[in-house]
Amino acid sequence: MANEELSSGDDAAIKAIATKVKTDQQKEIQELQAFISSYQPDQATSNMFNMELMESMEKSGRQSDLQVLTGDTDQDFAQLMIVHHQSAIENARAVQEHGTSTMIKEMAHRMINAQMAEIEELQEWLLANKEY
Structure with a gap:
């Protein structure tokens, strides 16, 4: 999605967010x-963890499928990225709950904070640039 925004988007602020998203996700x-x-691994993956991940992916897929696309790359990127980040937060929370490695739990914590900050930034942009 970030690549599409960078190649087809018009808004400099959203393009900057897309660049940051791409850079951050490559690092992650x-x-x-x-x-x-x-x-x-010191234990097998729990069935509950697997179920939570599958439910999160299904929920994200449904939400993306229900999202009304406007044809405006900037608007569509912002809206779809929020859905994508919400799914990532759910997955990271599942890792925090079910994981045993301190390192992976810390990574999940950092990802949650970063995704929440980006969601807030995207929401602020959407509110400032709404067409209604």
Whole structure:
């Protein structure tokens, strides 16, 4: 979504958010990959954790499918990114609840804070740029 915003969006503020989202998520992916390559699980993944992740993904997919797209790249990016971030927060909270590694729980905490801040920024932009 960030790539589409960067190539087709018009608003400088939303493009800046897209750039930050892309940079932050690439960093998070690298951190998670490093964690996965070095972590030795001390227990099997719980069924409850798996169920929570699946429910979150289904909820996010339904919400995205129900989102009315305006055809305005900036508006659509902001709205869809909020849904995406809300799903990421739910997943990170599941990691905090079910995870056993202090490192992954700290990563989840940082991700939650970052996603919440970006949601607030996107919501403020949407309110300031609403067309009704």
